[in-house]
Amino acid sequence: xxxxxxRLPDVLPDPAFHFPxxxxxxxxxxxxxxxxxHHTVPVVSGVLVVHGGAGADPPGEEGLAALTADMLDExxxxxxAIDVSEGFARIGAEFDVDIGPDxxxxxxxxxxxxxxxxxxxxxxxxxxxxxxxxxxxxxxKLRMDxxxxxxxxxxxxxxxxxxxxxxxRHPYGHLPIGTEAALSACRLERVTECHRAMFRPGRATLVxxxxxxxxxxxxxxxxxxxxxxxxxxxxWNAGGVDPxxxxxxxxxxxxxxxxxxxxxxxxxxxxxxTPDYPALLVMNAVLGGQFVSRLNLRLREExxxxxxxxxxxDWRKHLAPFALQxxxxxxxxxxxxRETLAExxxxxxxxxxxxxxxxxxxASLTRGYSRNFExxxxxxxxxxxxxxxxxxxxxxxxxxxxxxxxxxxEVVRAAERYIDPARAVTLIVGDHAVVGDSLATLGxxxxxxxxxxx
Amino acid sequence: xxxVALPFAKHRLSNGLDVIVHEDHHVPIVAVNLWxxxxxxxxRPGRTGFAHLFEHLMFEGSAHHDRGYFPPLQxxxxxxxxxxxxxxxxxxxxxxxxxxxxALWLESDRMGYLLPALTAKRFETQRDVVLNERRQNYENRPxxxxxxxxxxALYPDDHPYHWMxxxxxxxxxxxxxxxxxxxxxxxxxxxxASLALAGDIxxxxxxxxxxxxxxxxxxxxxxxxxxxxxxxxxxxxxxLEDRVELPRIYMAWHSPAMFAAGxxxxxxxxxxLANGKTSRLYRTLVYDRRVALDVSAYxxxxxxxxFFLLVATAAPxxxxxxxxxxxDVAIQEVTDTGPSAVExxxxxxxxxxxxxxxxxxxGGFGGKSDQLNAYNVFRGDPxxxxxxxxxxxxATRETVRDxxxxxxxxxxxxxxxxxxxxxxxxxxxxxxxxxxS
Numbered sequence: 064x065x066x067x068x069x070r071l072p073d074v075l076p077d078p079a080f081h082f083p084x085x086x087x088x089x090x091x092x093x094x095x096x097x098x099x100x101h102h103t104v105p106v107v108s109g110v111l112v113v114h115g116g117a118g119a120d121p122p123g124e125e126g127l128a129a130l131t132a133d134m135l136d137e138x139x140x141x142x143x144a145i146d147v148s149e150g151f152a153r154i155g156a157e158f159d160v161d162i163g164p165d166x167x168x169x170x171x172x173x174x175x176x177x178x179x180x181x182x183x184x185x186x187x188x189x190x191x192x193x194x195x196x197x198x199x200x201x202x203x204k205l206r207m208d209x210x211x212x213x214x215x216x217x218x219x220x221x222x223x224x225x226x227x228x229x230x231x232r233h234p235y236g237h238l239p240i241g242t243e244a245a246l247s248a249c250r251l252e253r254v255t256e257c258h259r260a261m262f263r264p265g266r267a268t269l270v271x272x273x274x275x276x277x278x279x280x281x282x283x284x285x286x287x288x289x290x291x292x293x294x295x296x297x298x299w300n301a302g303g304v305d306p307x308x309x310x311x312x313x314x315x316x317x318x319x320x321x322x323x324x325x326x327x328x329x330x331x332x333x334x335x336x337t338p339d340y341p342a343l344l345v346m347n348a349v350l351g352g353q354f355v356s357r358l359n360l361r362l363r364e365e366x367x368x369x370x371x372x373x374x375x376x377d378w379r380k381h382l383a384p385f386a387l388q389x390x391x392x393x394x395x396x397x398x399x400x401r402e403t404l405a406e407x408x409x410x411x412x413x414x415x416x417x418x419x420x421x422x423x424x425x426a427s428l429t430r431g432y433s434r435n436f437e438x439x440x441x442x443x444x445x446x447x448x449x450x451x452x453x454x455x456x457x458x459x460x461x462x463x464x465x466x467x468x469x470x471x472x473e474v475v476r477a478a479e480r481y482i483d484p485a486r487a488v489t490l491i492v493g494d495h496a497v498v499g500d501s502l503a504t505l506g507x508x509x510x511x512x513x514x515x516x517x
Numbered sequence: 518x519x520x521v522a523l524p525f526a527k528h529r530l531s532n533g534l535d536v537i538v539h540e541d542h543h544v545p546i547v548a549v550n551l552w553x554x555x556x557x558x559x560x561r562p563g564r565t566g567f568a569h570l571f572e573h574l575m576f577e578g579s580a581h582h583d584r585g586y587f588p589p590l591q592x593x594x595x596x597x598x599x600x601x602x603x604x605x606x607x608x609x610x611x612x613x614x615x616x617x618x619x620a621l622w623l624e625s626d627r628m629g630y631l632l633p634a635l636t637a638k639r640f641e642t643q644r645d646v647v648l649n650e651r652r653q654n655y656e657n658r659p660x661x662x663x664x665x666x667x668x669x670a671l672y673p674d675d676h677p678y679h680w681m682x683x684x685x686x687x688x689x690x691x692x693x694x695x696x697x698x699x700x701x702x703x704x705x706x707x708x709x710a711s712l713a714l715a716g717d718i719x720x721x722x723x724x725x726x727x728x729x730x731x732x733x734x735x736x737x738x739x740x741x742x743x744x745x746x747x748x749x750x751x752x753x754x755x756x757l758e759d760r761v762e763l764p765r766i767y768m769a770w771h772s773p774a775m776f777a778a779g780x781x782x783x784x785x786x787x788x789x790l791a792n793g794k795t796s797r798l799y800r801t802l803v804y805d806r807r808v809a810l811d812v813s814a815y816x817x818x819x820x821x822x823x824f825f826l827l828v829a830t831a832a833p834x835x836x837x838x839x840x841x842x843x844x845d846v847a848i849q850e851v852t853d854t855g856p857s858a859v860e861x862x863x864x865x866x867x868x869x870x871x872x873x874x875x876x877x878x879x880g881g882f883g884g885k886s887d888q889l890n891a892y893n894v895f896r897g898d899p900x901x902x903x904x905x906x907x908x909x910x911x912a913t914r915e916t917v918r919d920x921x922x923x924x925x926x927x928x929x930x931x932x933x934x935x936x937x938x939x940x941x942x943x944x945x946x947x948x949x950x951x952x953x954s
Binding site for chain 2: 322
């Protein structure tokens, strides 16, 4: 049968999507445990979410939570850092620690038959880390050296400066890795105190996903974490953000001779728990959240100014940034900024999403949704997000109908409320001598000149 | 059945297109993965960057869908991407089961009918996009030009691995639309391609759909294989100035080609020498002596030949010459006595686990469909998965030691120092300045 090439083939509807059941258990010490059965290959994945994170770093101690989390796998009991790595390597396990603004997430992926061994080692690290002075000196030095290296990396320089511009003195305003001054002043006692305050079972959720029964997963988790002592679990959380703070409109971190300008354009916008979340996802998909979106089509596919332009929310428990990220050819800097601000404005009303854009945005978020949950690590990380932001177990099950219910006027209203070119901060990491004159044409005033170490 | 297995069925269409199917009905998605056996090694000096720029053009439209490829696939809930390296170009979609026809229609249309849609405007815009990709990932990134300098030194000017897949900026600017059209005719046809379908689809139906969409495309002539050899007869020391805070040392050797004898062993050598906290050099340089911030190694397996790369960044205040000596000592130990029994046991456990982790996903880069195509294109056998794993299971202390001894010869390597601008004294003694752009 010859192929009809006069039109694209029809796409059949997706089967109904169902997220596997999440079963909750609470250990006697208060640890919240969630298990999800996932029967494919014999691999189990786990994520321990510990609330706190860099957003709770006290003033002058920027980087404390990240340093503390980094110290976990430096040793436990009679094992040193090398022994710990050896312990994971000999069972082929993958272990990682990620510290964000609102939580630490400790991940383990392991063959099912080694789950007990892997998880009990994780528990030893989290509950009983050695926190030795010699390791502390080495790890702190490595992190300070890493900060020094980040000064060479335009995206990292931009991220660091942009968060500082948006949040000013709020602890969301520093990267989790912190600052040179705070790290060099940090003492081991503070790491010990941070560990004692933050790494408490009452502040944590353990998610396990894999081809074992709920009961079996829960029993293994109980064996590993049952001895974690409870106690006081308050404090050590990020506080609210001052919504009245007005940042400068334009800032530049100079990088003489740079081949491109690294751009961040945006402002504080919404928190992850806003009821407008579905409308914001659709809005972002139209504006810049995916390949086929207004800004990528304009800056990349039409103009060739960049390899990639994306917008997105850097979600947090409190007010989170919405921003464009792009690295553009130096000569196209001012034009790219102008185009971006114009698109931020247009979606608020002068050019609302078309029917086609609405269909595409909703479909790209909902169709094929099941591919987000193909592997045990994907499932575990997804459920960890629910724990992080306090979202209901039914969240994934309800996601598709909620997105499909978003109408155009809701998108426009959400854009009006949460996106505003008039208060967007534009940050450029690039060659000021070359782009400086063109910036004057943007009407954003004189740029604030920043050092790479804000 | 061994859970570490990748079953499949293979059929060759009459036009030469290989079709490989793997069923996995856990999730209602199908991965479409298409490899063309063409990469930057099929280019010529002065005309580099073709294969990769071409990959960009494949998303811009074809005769019967004369507009972007992203919108219809995103609207169907599909994910899609492509990539180019020295040896091959791959394209993939992961779509809901109900969109399999759409994905195959589009893939077959751009295989058979790309050129009528390839306009000068699309070509020029994507050339600008690629020039920006190059700026972003190479020119404006610390140490971003180091590998360019190393491959240029490892391989002679006319060797197909001498240049980078991204191409030189001058070559990209000099490229003409006619050259691109000729490139398509030579390399983009069924006889030079391999299609893998993995996921929620019955094997018989997958073959039927492949026949329906691709069966009537003309075969084309299978391009002749590329041959080239390269060797070093001395140690070459180079220094590159860059916008970096800290000096970094790269050491590179010629090593076995992909899947050739000794390739798996060199993979294991990389791990035991320099990957992770358990590795010998992490322990010495970073943990005990604290003279380096990081160390890593890599067996870069490619079709014609491999290269083994070892990289370490100096801690502030440290001269790379000091830790370069420690690296040489560690290499000497491996070539003298090989890995310990404990190291071999660990390496085998990790290989076993990683082969299993690779079976978790049907599509995308490195998923099951991509692996089947890699085995088919480079080995002519999609069933090479088991033999691939056996290479790691079968390695011994002796084979690892012997291969390390053969490859890691001190006076046949390239040693590149990347130093902060104006600080040439931080390079290893006797290094010759190179400039790369």
